[in-house]
Amino acid sequence: MSAEIICVGTELLLGNILNSNSQYLAIELAKLGIPHYYQTVVGDNPQRLKHVIEIASQRAEILIFTGGLGPTPDDLTCETIADVFGVPLVERPEIIEDIARKFQQRNRTMTPSNRKQALIPKGAEILPNPTGTAPGIIWQPRPGLTIFTFPGVPSEMQRMWEETAVPYLKSQGWGKEIIYSRMLKFWGIGESALAEKVAAYLKLPNPTVAPYASKGEVKLRVSAKATSETEAQELIAPVEKQLQEIAGLDYYGADDDTLASVVGHSLRKTGETLSVAESCTGGGLGQMLTEVSGSSDYFWGGIISYDNSVKERLLGVNPEDLAKFGAVSTTVAEQMALGVRSRLGTSWGLSITGIAGPGGGTQTKPVGLVYIGLAGPNGVESFEYRFGTGRSRSFVRHLSACTALDLLRRKLLTR
């Protein structure tokens, strides 16, 4: 008994988008203990899709389709599946009602082409789509074969998978042996350095420990095979604790934790507040902080001082210092942090000024040079970083905002 993932869309064959749906579903199938041996990508072409369905239905018992459920004429997944199994499509009024309601909520008018999305194979169950207009199906066209369809939009697909497909598969007996993982997150240490520190753990059989690196962050995935989440957690807990101890302050959180959320957690505990002054990140630090629901408890706001006039007028940065040291300097970073803290009346003020590139670098102040200022109850500090001249504007900005949050995180833990 195995599953097969079939992603439908010419945009995948043209390389317009990366196939992240396959990876998501692969991880999810592993979590439920459902083996899967093949993934196929095929374009929006009914003959070729038919060919793929015929092959897959001979070698797998669960077929999972993504893509091709939209309202346009090239979206053909549902009708092609029905065609392969010789079953007619029927219009389901509850789908039309749902689509009409969603259009109304968004003050848009439903178009006739959306009616197409209400056609599903006779006998199939509707797999509801809480956010988008395209519902999926759960269908057994013959005994021993179950078909799931999902739209290609990852956020819609994932929510439908979690809310409907997973409970359904569990009700069919899957998920009894599960793989449960915790993702431990680290900032301020490289992947190879962390891997060397925890080398002995990378050979464990259960739980397994595997390192990953992405966007300046290093992660260790700790995965246990067990018959229940509780049993898996019991296997993981002691290993996780040891890994945290080895990493010390470089460990910052697990799973859904972000640098912004752990900073927020610390601030909330002491009832302190935070404001930010951003130059090269242009709002990205504030955005990270406010991505956390409930951040208004401790984050009051900030000043985006992209132009020097804003640094002077709204943050009180000294024009002479700006002229003498330049906007990208330790002095200006400190004055920005002090300025935002006093003007907004918060416990802490965090500032960033730097050269994100690709232009604007000089011999002495290259692209990637960033100063971070931190003003708090006991005064102000500043820190210099050189993130490298070869990195993209977007990555330098990302590293700058994360590093600023990490500095505050360490300060709150060690003061």
Added chain:
Amino acid sequence: MSAEIICVGTELLLGNILNSNSQYLAIELAKLGIPHYYQTVVGDNPQRLKHVIEIASQRAEILIFTGGLGPTPDDLTCETIADVFGVPLVERPEIIEDIARKFQQRNRTMTPSNRKQALIPKGAEILPNPTGTAPGIIWQPRPGLTIFTFPGVPSEMQRMWEETAVPYLKSQGWGKEIIYSRMLKFWGIGESALAEKVAAYLKLPNPTVAPYASKGEVKLRVSAKATSETEAQELIAPVEKQLQEIAGLDYYGADDDTLASVVGHSLRKTGETLSVAESCTGGGLGQMLTEVSGSSDYFWGGIISYDNSVKERLLGVNPEDLAKFGAVSTTVAEQMALGVRSRLGTSWGLSITGIAGPGGGTQTKPVGLVYIGLAGPNGVESFEYRFGTGRSRSFVRHLSACTALDLLRRKLLTR
């Protein structure tokens, strides 16, 4: 005549890595004008790999394999391919020499298992790997079928593709006809509505036109087959112009254009400047604007007024209005836009205040309710949006910032 991409690796089936090789090869095949209709992922299992090769060799004339060329016992691509076509493997001394030399350069000792990498099907050409130890092959096991193998490591695969596979394919006559695409971008119209407006174009043979939707944005990909980029551009240009005319103001740009970059382009032309006041987006609007290199020419900065005290103190929002109408109201949006415009001294002030969720919604002010204020030389306006209660915090914030940019874009084009 078409190609098929076959990625071999259990790590892909477990979701440990994202299949970026498929996307890279898909783009490259399109550039060379080589059609490709299927992509398959299969694990490190000889029976299943054999099954995949048998199917693929019946429906494609060029098979491109990635992965499974390493020195460990589970790397089986080369021997399985040879097995399918009944050809023995032969050890190639030049490969052993190359591997030995690379180990020496890195001060490491070659292991016996690396000898395995020197075994390739009899009659196959070596596809050299300049950086790693695993070479690929170019092989015609029978007339009309060409097989390429590459290691799974993207950097190695890409260099081998560029340096050897592309010249080989060009020598076989490929690359004379190329596929060139332009991605046209739209905001403020749904996918189905746009598809209906341009329905006639979706049936064109060359260039083809296909709609996509992602994160609130709708795109039309216009792709032309031609013998050169210039010829393709000439085929695309008139269709692109007609599509733009049909879409009117809903069309905002193409390819690398973003809402922020086209707003910036308009502002730069007139020498005007912009500042922002953000509540629920918390800096996200500023971040989008400053993601554009050179945005300091027209974007001066902003105020993140997450807490009401900041709205009052730094933006001059009237406390009585805040109490009477609430922070999420047309009045407050307008006062925020006026406040930031006057305090920063810019031509335009753009504000956002709303309920991003998941908490904070009420019957009259549900999650997804957002007000956008726009203050300019001729006064202030505000706009109400209801992005729906079912959408994530992150998506509501994204839609809010994009919609604000779109409002300003339209204003600058139509005043």
